[in-house]
Amino acid sequence: MTYWVDLLGCQVRFVGNRHRTRIIEYGSGPSLILLHGTGGHAENWVRNIKPLGARYHVIAPDFLWHGASDTDNFDPEIMPGLIAQVLDLMDALGQESAHVEGQSLGGWVAALLAMRHPRRVRKLILTVPMGYVPDAGSIPGYVPMAFTKLREASLACLANPDWATMRQRVERLVADPAIVPDEAVAVRQRFYQDPAVNAAQRQVITHYLGGEAPMRHALTDAGLRSITAPTLVYWGEQNLTPPVLGERIASQVPGARYHCTPGTGHWAQFENHAEHDRVVLDFLATA
Numbered sequence: 001m002t003y004w005v006d007l008l009g010c011q012v013r014f015v016g017n018r019h020r021t022r023i024i025e026y027g028s029g030p031s032l033i034l035l036h037g038t039g040g041h042a043e044n045w046v047r048n049i050k051p052l053g054a055r056y057h058v059i060a061p062d063f064l065w066h067g068a069s070d071t072d073n074f075d076p077e078i079m080p081g082l083i084a085q086v087l088d089l090m091d092a093l094g095q096e097s098a099h100v101e102g103q104s105l106g107g108w109v110a111a112l113l114a115m116r117h118p119r120r121v122r123k124l125i126l127t128v129p130m131g132y133v134p135d136a137g138s139i140p141g142y143v144p145m146a147f148t149k150l151r152e153a154s155l156a157c158l159a160n161p162d163w164a165t166m167r168q169r170v171e172r173l174v175a176d177p178a179i180v181p182d183e184a185v186a187v188r189q190r191f192y193q194d195p196a197v198n199a200a201q202r203q204v205i206t207h208y209l210g211g212e213a214p215m216r217h218a219l220t221d222a223g224l225r226s227i228t229a230p231t232l233v234y235w236g237e238q239n240l241t242p243p244v245l246g247e248r249i250a251s252q253v254p255g256a257r258y259h260c261t262p263g264t265g266h267w268a269q270f271e272n273h274a275e276h277d278r279v280v281l282d283f284l285a286t287a
Helices: 049-053 079-092 105-116 148-159 163-171 182-192 195-208 221-225 243-252 273-285
Strands: 011-015 021-026 031-035 057-061 098-103 121-127 231-236 257-261
Touching: 021 049, 021 079, 031 049, 031 079, 031 105, 049 057, 049 273, 057 079, 079 105, 098 105, 105 121, 105 221, 121 273, 148 163, 148 195, 163 182, 182 195, 221 243, 231 243, 231 273, 243 257, 257 273
Parallel strands: 031 057, 031 098, 098 121, 121 231, 231 257
Antiparallel strands: 011 021, 021 057
16 A cells, blocks of 8 residues: 555645644645644545545645644643644635544544634534543443553653554554555654654643643533534544544534444544545535
8 A cells, every 4th residue: 555655746835824834735626624633744644635635625734743843832731722723824825714624633623623713614524533521421331531551652652663663553543454554654653753743742642641731622512512614523433432422522513414434443534535535525515
């Protein structure tokens, strides 16, 4: 399987007024911004950028403290800084509004963006978003995910980003580890071996996975009910958190659609990517 070969023809550049943000860009038409998960980078969307770019102007940025974007001025609350970065990116590109898809951490940011800046988000796609705290008792038998082991494993990977550790880190994101190409591991390893990125990622992981500061911006049922953008909630059957959570999120966002793909893990945009792209394009094309 290829990786960067799939991105041939895309443009890679740095944009921003307040922040130096690296983006991978492809296509023309209405803008579609793709926001990656924690520890990731724009290449997380390698399978999606060109297929979605056949109909849309796709922009996939590296978040602050990730990839090749700015790594300084870390904020333990994380979310306000990332929202500000997305707005800065849109302003620098002259975009008053755009469709926005976020995966994992990116889904958390995308949902907050739609809540706090509704005029900037046309349609919203929440792909296995993190940060959701359902009302107590609203999901019978649901037990919130414990982040201690995941945080320790992620920090251990940053402490020793060798090949075997990096492959294990990426393989955790999918249901079928055999689909992970070596190039996906190599790109992630190159970023993690950069001293500035590594130091920033240690801060992100320490606060993001189980920290109190980011949870000041948790996604709540009341918050989800305030979203006015047409919304698709996209899930993987074998995601880190179960489909019942995605179903609950979709039930709280007014008029939201829900789609769950079998045999798919947390990297739901990557694994079974053809189904993801078909569902997303259908959603975006619907009035």
